[in-house]
Amino acid sequence: MTHIAALAGIALACGLIIYLVFVKVPQKVKGLEKTEQINAILPGANCGACGQPGCFAYAQALSQQPDLVTRSPCSMTLNDPERVAQLEKALGVTLDASELSRKAVIHCAGNSEVICEYSGAMTCKAAAQILGGYKRCPYACMGLGDCAAVCPQDAISIDPDKNIALVDQSRCTGCGLCVAECPHNLIELVPAGTKIVLLCSYRPLRDIPGREKCELGCIRCRKCLKACEHDAMEWNKEQGIVQIIQDKCTQCHKCIEACERRGLIDLSKAHEEDPVRAE
């Protein structure tokens, strides 16, 4: 009995001392009120995506140079309208959240066939070292979850059937930590207002002989281009892919219907209309 009481007593004393210091010690350091105020708005995740070693350091930098918020934005804050409003008030600037906020998109529909058995280290980076991965398409998502492992929001999950990574857009804060992880460079940070995205990274200009795309891969038929009634699509000759002008897009979904390969999806409905899940 005594040991429980003693341990509880020590713990209580420790807690009490922390509380007393927190409440009773006067705040002697001046000039930090603004930093504290900004720090309260920031998410406090200390993810480091803004380039500062922590949220408090970011708040300190922001209090000295408010324009830092546009140069190295905190995407976690920008995804929350309430926080954006508070930050605007605290910094005295206006922010266009849809302009700055980003979402991660994995450009692969994940239908590529597995062409060999891989039993090495279960990371995408290791698998990509051997013949560019074990799937037929050299730009396929291998689904070993390097991106999911670094996601601070647990927004990326691995589809067990198709073995590809899926981003939960409602959870994604656009911190961009996953982008660097993908050895096939499939992940892109797109503006949060993006409507239609192409779920394929196979581009003819970087064709590899003998490595074909899957039956969901873009075949450059340009049917989507013809189907669009709002001039929201144009052909990028340099890259050999279709590009969507998001401002003109009305989300009529004509292009999605026209696409025989089901390569285009509406990002806002990514989970409902997932070409992988729909099958």
Place this chain on the structure above:
Amino acid sequence: MSELIVILLSMALINNIILVRYLGLCPFLGVSRELKPSFSMGMAVTFVMLVASLATWVINHYVLIRFNIEYMYIIVFILVIASLVQVIELFIKKTNFALYSAFGIYLPLITTNCAVLGVTIINMMENYTLLASLVSALGSGLGFTLVMAVMAGIREKLDLADAPKSMRGAPVALITATLLGLAFFGFSGIV
């Protein structure tokens, strides 16, 4: 007096906390890339070791031994050290912001560092007096700082060296640590 000097030297060099006792290896490899941060880290660890030794000595003698519950020393020490570091961090954040910026991220990082816990446990095992505990903590901290600074100095030079590609970074740092460890074994047997 000579006993205290022996303790100081033995904790700093002969039984160096990093290279001979293999404690605190995380900062040893993680923060030893540049001289300045590694020195700050060493100073912060020295400070926390001193405070933790003082607190755990008091707790050990006036609570644990008195109530006959010495077997709980690990959990109690962790609890006491962690909350102590939190209190110190909170206190200097409110009173001396320059000092807080100097400690930076290191103070919360070493809250549960095994080197700090290790020194307090060694003090307890050796049945040191309060003064001897403090001297041993000081010696450990100085030894820690010395090794961190030496390692950082070598690694700064290593970055410029033309190492084979497969050896760059962590492998060559580990080999350096081995050689440094061998060098410190030369002190053994002096006292």
